[in-house]
Amino acid sequence: MSATTAPAAGTTSRGKAIQVRLQRFGAFASSLIMPNLPAFLAWGIITTLFIAVGWWPNGILGGFGNADTGTWQGAATQLVMAKDGTTFHQYLGLVGPMITYLLPLLIANTGGRVVYGARGAVVASVVAVGMITGSTVPMFLGAMIIGPLSAWVMKQIDAIWAGKIRPGFEMLVDMFSAGIASAAMAVGAFFGFAPIITNVSTWLGDLVNSLADAGLLPIMSIVVEPAKVLFLNNAIGNGALVPLGAQQVAEHGKSLLFLVEANPGPGLGILMAYTLFGIGMAKSSAPGAAIIQFFGGIHEVYFPFVLMKPTLILAAIAGGATGVATMAATGAGLTGPAAPGSIFAVFTATERGSYFGVILTVVLSFAVTFVLSAIILRATRKRDLAKGGGDLQAAIAQTEVNKGKSSTALGALAGAAGVEAATAGTAGPATPIHSIVFACDAGMGSSAMGASILRDKLKKAGRGDITVVNKAVATLDDDVDLVITHTELTDRARGHAPSARHVSVDNFLASPVYDQLVAEITAEDSARANA
Structure with a gap:
């Protein structure tokens, strides 16, 4: 018995470890891009308006x-050589300098600040200029690497003489050490790092072009759609698609890569299928979730619906692949990231001649996902109803098999008595709660909405004095009383705030845990008042 179960446990553990590592990478990439x-x-709007094929060419x-x-x-210019060998001066404009200098510098600065505060941000910016001027392509990927790396190197250099400097000489050493180190690293980035990243970026771009030429771009959905449900979307979106998409915009004025992960069509298709063919709490909560997902751009709200019936991931993959194929066939693209993934953000970033293709992309991806989801829900409806609780009970078993662990997603959506997934609360009486943090990968979106819901419940209970905020998991500090995260992120949150009490939920928008927490807090208030 043990001989057969041990490997499975080991495999599950390794799989979980890999997932956590990918989530950490995604969270880090997101912390560089999202701010x-x-x-x-701004760059996307300027590009859409003023390039030669824009709305108002200038x-x-x-x-x-x-x-x-x-x-x-008065405008800055650059010397350009025409194909016939003649030369002339061309305006630099806003589009080129922003994508070449501003955006990579912002990313590098943010990465340096994450690693080593303001000092790391300054050093990262200097080194990034060396990398940018030594390259021939937009250095988004390079900025995501060189920014944090150069700040880490500066941190290690400072550690060499930490506490060893004579009083009165600290500022002198700090100024010269950072200046000399950043200058040296900038020169190294110019001659060494920039050519490497240029070749890597060119290779990745050629790979995407090869997939496009072979008509294979839709296979990206086989990876992207399951990754979204497992909260690995930031690793793929911000870590790969956004940098490559920005490079394509610099070359072609638009890119379909921005809509691969942000397309709201597949999620809407799943939620509308639940609205018409679902049962129980899933059916009643799906319409509200659809509004939030499609118009608000918070895609996380449909993930629990897929976890309830994992076969729906096939519908999401088919819908996503249909969307990518439609974009490729129509030649449509966006001029920048659609974030959050709202239909409004998508239209704002759409290139002038791509509105038909983008609308068709969203419509067809929705239609394909909806039809396949409806077929799956209808095919399993009788079996689900026959099991008492129907799809909720069946989904619990399916999710446990699929994820290798128990899940409370169905219980949360059904409005059942609250259960803390992967129970994280401490035994015995809880300590007084003064601060609560909702944490997710990016620190916005669904966690912000969850924080708003709980904040409103606490105010109605007379405890508006309790601080309730939302943050990215990577920015958590160990000075908070209670941390609320999605079940997939709780392990990472514990690593950042080990002293806090941790509560896991499967749906930030519909968890009974909130009412339990309010009841617990008010009960503690009453107990202290009567003591």
């Missing part, structure tokens, strides 16, 4: 006008 998304949006702002024949002499 800078407003800059990406040679000065778009950077394609001939400065020698133009009239705006």
Whole structure:
């Protein structure tokens, strides 16, 4: 018996460890990209409006006008050689400098700040300039590497003489050490790192182009859609698709890669299928979740519905692949990331000539996912109803087999008595709660909505003094009383805040745990008042 179960346990443990590592990478990549998304949006708007094929082409702002024949002499220009060998001055515009310098510098600065505060941010920015000027392609991937790496190196250098400097010389040493180290690393990045990342970026771009030429881009959905449900979407989206998409925009003015992971069509298809053909709490909660997912861009709200019936991932894959194929066939693309994945964000980032293709992409991906989801739900409806609790009970067994552990997603959606998944509360009386943090990968989206729900419940219970905020898991500090996370992220949250009490939920928007916490807090208040 033990001979057969041990390997399975080991395999499950290794699989979980790999998933946690990928989630950590995704969270880190997200911490570099997400704070800078407003800059990406600004660049996307400027690109959409002012490039040669934009809504209002402007040679000065778009950077394609001939400065020698133009009239705006105050704009910065660059010397360009035409195909016939003649030379002229072309406006730099806004599009080129932003994608070449601003966005990579922001990413590198953010990465340096995450690793080593303001000092790391400054060093990372200097080194990033060396890398950027030594390359021939936009250095998004390079910035995500060199920013944190250079800040870490500076941190290790400072550690060499920490506590050994004579009083009064600290500022002198700090200034010169950072200046000399960043200058040296900038030169090294110019000659060594930039060519490597240029080749890697070129290779990845060629790989995407090869897949496109072979008509194989839709196979990306086989990886992307399951990864989203397992909360690995940040690793794929921010870690790979956004940098590669930005590179394609620099070359072609648009990229379909921005919509591979952000397409709201598949999620809407699953939720609408539950709305019409689901049963129990899943059916009643699906319409509200659909509004949040499609218009609010919070894709996490449909993940529990897939976990309830894992075969629906096939519908999501088919819908996602249909969307990618449609984008490729119509030549549509976005000019920047659609974040959050709302239909409004998608339309805002859509390239001028791509609206038909993008709309068709969302519609067809929704239709395919909806039809397949409806078939799956209808095919299992009688069996689910016959089991008393229907799809909820069946989904518990299916999810346990699929994930290798028990899940409370169905109980949460059914409004059953609250159960803390992977029970994380401490035994005995809980300590007084003064601060609560909702934590997710990016620190926004579903965790922000969960925090708002609990904050409102606490105010109604007369405990509006309790601080309830939302953060990214990677930014958690061990100075909080209670941390609420999705079950997939609880292990990571414990590593950042080991002293806190941890509560796991499977659905930030519909968990009975919130009412339990409010009841627990008010009961403790009454007990202290009567003591």
